[in-house]
Amino acid sequence: MSVETGQRPPSSSDTTPATVRVIRRDGSVSPFDANKISVAVTKAFLAVEGGDAAASSRIHHLVKELTEQIETTLLRHAGPETALHIEQIQDIVELALMRGEHHKVARAYVLYREERAKAREAEKPASSDVAISVKAADGSLRPLDWARVSHVVGEAVAGLEDVSAEPVLAEAKRNLYDGISADELALAQIMAARVLVEQEPNYSYVSARLLADKLRGEALSYLAGVPQQASQDEMTTRYPQYFRDYLKRAIELELVNAELQTFDLDKITAAIHAERDLDFGFLGLQTLYDRYFQHHDGVRFELPQAFFMRVAMGLAIREDDREARAIEFYELLSTFHFMASTPTLFNSGTTRPQLSSCFLTTVDDDLDSIFQAYKNNALLAKYSGGLGNDWTPVRGLGAHIKGTNGQSQGVVPFLKIANDTAVAVNQGGKRKGAACAYLETWHVDIEEFLDLRKNTGDDRRRTHDMNTANWVPDEFLRRVEADAQWTLFSPNETPDLHDLYGNAFAERYREYEAAAERGELKVFRKVRAVDLWRRMLTMLFETGHPWITFKDPCNLRSPQQHVGVVHSSNLCTEITLNTTTDEVAVCNLGSVNLLKHVTPEGLDTQRLEKTVRTAVRMLDNVIDINFYTIPEARRSNLRHRPIGLGLMGFQDALFEIGVPLSSNEAVQFADTSMEHISYYAISASTDLAEERGQYQTFEGSLWSKGILPIDSMQLLIDARQGDALDVDTSSTLDWAPLRERVKTVGMRNSNVMAIAPTATISNICGVGQSIEPLFQNLFVKSNMSGDFTVVNPHLVRSLKERGLWDEVMVSDLKYFDGSLGQIDRVPDDLKALYATAFEIESKWLVDAGSRRQKWIDQAQSLNLYIAAPSGRKLDELYRYAWHKGLKTTYYLRARSATHVEKSTLRGTDGKLNAVSATPAPAAPASPKPAAAPAPAASPAPSASAAVPAVPVTAPAPAAKPEPKEMPKVSDVDFVATEGAACRIDDPDCEACQ
Incomplete structure (x- = not known):
């Protein structure tokens, strides 16, 4: 079942770069061959499931999917000199099986690898090391300086607990071959430390320090024009001169503002702390390396402390005492006490200092405004701005167009163009362009708006790349709780609803309903509020959109209501600022x-x-x-x-x-x-x-x-x-x-x-995102910089204190998907403390968010997690958020039974591991019967039961609820589909970046 490689047969679909090579265990090199992966994975499945006709068909389909995933992961960052070690490929195969929840197959695969490794070790004859030559950039060969490799690795492990140089050197040596390039040599050391992270989180720091050594060589060589190397210790004295050289070169390349050279560089360079380069984990430094550091012709020449100082100087450039403020700002950034947003880090101190994160716009109901909005989106996105567009003023489908005496096609076709604009302007390759369209719940096109992210239907009326959000007035949720009717209008006939909120909105809305009854409005439609709410929740789970945000709390608590209206939030639902056609x-x-x-x-x-x-x-x-x-x-x-x-x-x-x-x-x-x-x-x-x-x-x-x-x-x-x-x-x-x-x-x-x-x-x-719960205690994070093993260092520390951290614990965490819930030897207090996102009732997140919201003049990006979604659970959760005074919610991160348990192992493997943490407190007494109940603490859901899907438009109940009783969204479970809700580590997702 092990993956071996040979010549890959030609294929019309073969897109693997011809230069991607595989280092075999004997040091020889062969071309990469994904077909060998397919064969090995097939053998692993057959060994567990047998080879009858039914199983073979199922296995064939699964293996094809898994092979494609593995190949994508391996080749995502492949370059012209990429070399993969056979063991590295097998690690990714094992990881893919685990992430796919094929635990029994993965276990068989791991055991087989261990048996083969022992057999090879027993058969290996005693021999001396083979001489290795390293190929320089000019193509010349020189003997491998193993003494320097040993020194660099020794420096990387210095001062860290529970790590040592020996396993890193042994793993690095295994990945060497004669003629290896200097870049590959550096990468071999980094990868050698990375594979040890799951056993000891401190190897993440070792990996980062080895990456820093590679970066130092790259930067110093570029500035000097000849190959250069420097140890971390040497940088203590070299950083001041390096910073001057870096600044001069960056200004020559017109990447950095020339005014930075007018600072007192003696004061500035004296404040640089070279030792802070050691404080990065691997994910952090690799992210900076890939996306933030200044570069030219693909060569990075900005070192970490130069990066932080450049940002700090850029922010202090108009201060009276520029040097003192720059150093004050540098101290905050370089110690990780505070971090500026990505656009600020990208652009501070540069010739185009676009430092702002978010832009909110309102699109008016005319073609000039609509096409100006596209242009504005492009210009704002070009320099890394995230966009929130309010599209509510655009008239709905069927509305009269006076100028042409025709009928409008509604807002949806215009949203399609906005989507394509966001894709086209991808922020210089640093991250994807990102936008979110907002529409109020009374807009006559709201039902089509809900369908925008579906994978079926007319693709000209779909926005597969743009986020969407519902801008929900309180009056709508009152109608939901009263099981009342809701009327949809076209904004050209009800223009003032856009600017009204609170009780003023409710009164005017009812006036328009009466006008519609009298026949004074031409475009309107009545729906049952509960049915529309149900469909909103269904689409939220099935497509991850539109998000649920609340118009009235955003406006009623806005400090700026005297000069405008909050018409939408932003890309990430935390900004609540006024917009008009004249003000972005x-x-x-x-x-x-x-x-x-x-x-x-x-x-x-x-x-x-x-x-x-x-x-x-x-x-x-x-x-x-x-x-x-x-x-x-x-x-x-x-x-x-x-x-x-x-x-x-x-x-x-x-x-x-x-x-x-x-x-x-x-x-x-x-x-x-x-x-x-x-x-x-x-x-x-x-x-x-x-x-x-x-x-x-x-x-x-x-x-x-x-x-x-x-x-x-x-x-x-x-x-x-x-x-x-x-x-x-x-x-x-x-x-x-x-x-x-x-x-x-x-x-x-x-x-x-x-x-x-x-x-x-x-x-x-090196910390958890925002106010998020921990996703898993051990998992692989995917983003634009690659795949990274992430281990919760706080958990490891706690387990070490109790003598519980060992190889068996690592294996258990892998098997139980990063959860402690079913690991018997872990004490209950640690299970509660380190419960993962899907083991925590989302009510706790809402309660904490409500407490924060009272202090915040804007909002918060609040993701909600639900392990086994159902219509009733989502209904309770989102109405609970409304009753707790939240202004907005962000992604729904859902994990259903079909995610936990794959079809090949249904009923036999891959259980969701919920823990019995502290139970949720009882809901407070509601002021009136229509109050939303608090979601009850969810028990561990059964992963073995088949669950029906919620239809796009669920039928209304046969009988109306009793008076004053809350109408319920159908209590049926959702079926997880590819792309449903949020994957958490999606490399194309703005929130995951």
Whole structure:
């Protein structure tokens, strides 16, 4: 069953690069041959399942899929000199079987590999090492300097616990062959350390340090024009001169702003800490290497500390004491206490400093506005901006067009063009262009909008690459809970609904319903609210879209409601800023690393305050430095000056203080930590207002009235008028002095907080994304930089303390899909603390999100997880989020029975491993019968039962519910399909990057 390679037979579908080679165990090299993988996987299945006709047909189909996945993984980053070791290929085969949940087959495959390895070892004759030559860039050969390899690896393991050079050197030696290139030699060392990560997480740091050695050679050689090498120790003295050389060359190439050379470089270079290059995990440094560092002709010449200093100098370029501020900013970035957003990291200090993260636009109901929107999207996306487009004003299907006396085709055909624009402008290859279209739930095209991400139907009315989101008014959910009718309108006949919210919207909406009944409107349609809600949830699971976001909380609590309306959120649902056809909302993001601000005793508030104050200053600087690609964005940003300070590493902070995510203590920690961030951020913006002046539209804002985010919660409570709104409004700090200071001194920024997904920057810092629960304790993450083994270091530390971390535990974690739930020897307290995302009832995430939301003037990217989705569970969960006062939700991350248990092993293998963590608290008493019940704690679902699919439009129940009883979405399970909901590690997904 082992994978061996030979000459691959020619095929019309063969797209494998001819130069991709395989290093065999005897050191010889042969061409890559995917057919050999197919044969080996087939043998593995046959050994477990037998070879009867029915099994053979099923196996053939599965093997074809698995082989394609394995080949894609192996060749994703293949270059002209790529060489794969036979063992590396077999590792990927094993991984594919495990990820596919074919556990019995994977186990048989692993045992077979072990038996063969022992047999080879027994047969191997004693012999001396074979002489190896290394091919230089000019093609010349030189003897391998094994002494240097040993030194570099020894330096990489220095100071790290539970790692050693010997296994890395042994694994690296196994991957060498005569004539190996210098790049392949460096890669062999990196890969040798990577394969050990699953046994010991600290090998991730070893891998990163070996990658840093490769990067140093690449950068120094490029700047010197001749081959150069430097150890980490040598860089302590070489970094200052290197930085000067780097800056000079980057300016010559017109990659970096020439003004950076006018800084006092003696002060700047003296502040660089070369040793911080050692603080990266492999995923973090590889991400920077692939996508962030400055390069020319494919050669990276920006080292990590130069990268952080370039960003810091770019953000300090207009400060009075530029050097002191640059060093202050550098300290925050290079220690991972705070990380600026990806566009800021990409572009700060460059000749085109587009530093803003998010742009929100409104598209008006005319062709000029629509096609201007396409152009704006392209220009904004070019420099890494994420887009949120409000399409609600565009008239619906069948609406009258006065100019041509014809009928409109509706909004959907225009969305198709917006989708293709996002694909075409892919941000210079750094990451895919990304946009999200928003539509209000009363729009007559809403049902077609729900279908946009389906894989079936007319492809001209599908947007396979663009995200979509429902912009849901409170009135709709009231109708759902009352089992009432809902009327869909065309916005050209009901234009003011777009700008109304709260009770004003509800009153005007009812007036339009009466007008429709009188025959005064031409385009409208009545539907049962529950049926539309059911379809929204069905599409959310089946396609992952549209997301559910709530219009009224976003507007009622907006500090800027005196100068406009929030018509949509952004690409990641955390930004809630006003938009018009004349103003494109812009937000400038960065995130506090919460792990760096806790100790085992709790929150380090003194350190947190220092970080937040500096971070707010950095984000405010972005607004003035920024390169604006369209005038509407510049006008808006300079008038209102919004920023979005968020956080990441929330789950890591809980690990550090020993609190399970599914607990009241964790909800309270979410509350307290966000309260402090909110207090310090508002205070910092007020200090900046005193130093630099208020933002232009401060007068009339909620801020000017002394209404802070915590106070604006009352506005939502008042607007709900007795509807169930279960929110906590308690606080622990004395807000009165700050409230008064905001009123008298003002604010520098119209908005100051928003919690973004932080997918990539959290990888850089080596912590969990944003406020996310841990996906698995051991898994392989896929993103644009490749596939990375990720092991929860906090778990490993805890297991080591109890003497439980060993090879058997690694094997168990693999077998049980990164879960501790069914590993008997793990104590219950660790099972609760390290419960994974699909083992945690999403109610806890909503509760924590609700506590945070009261402190935030914008919103948060809140993903929801559900292990075995059903219509009833989704219905309860999303209405619960509404009742808890959330402004938005983001991805639904779902894992159904068919994901856990593949068809070849149905009923015999691959169970979902839920744990019995702390149970969810009982739902509070509802103010009235129509209140959404709290989702009950979910028991471990059975993975063996066949589950029916929810139809696209489920039929209405035969009888109406009893009066005052909540209508329920059908309690049937969903069938998982390829691409349903969110894969979590999708390399093409913006949220996973």
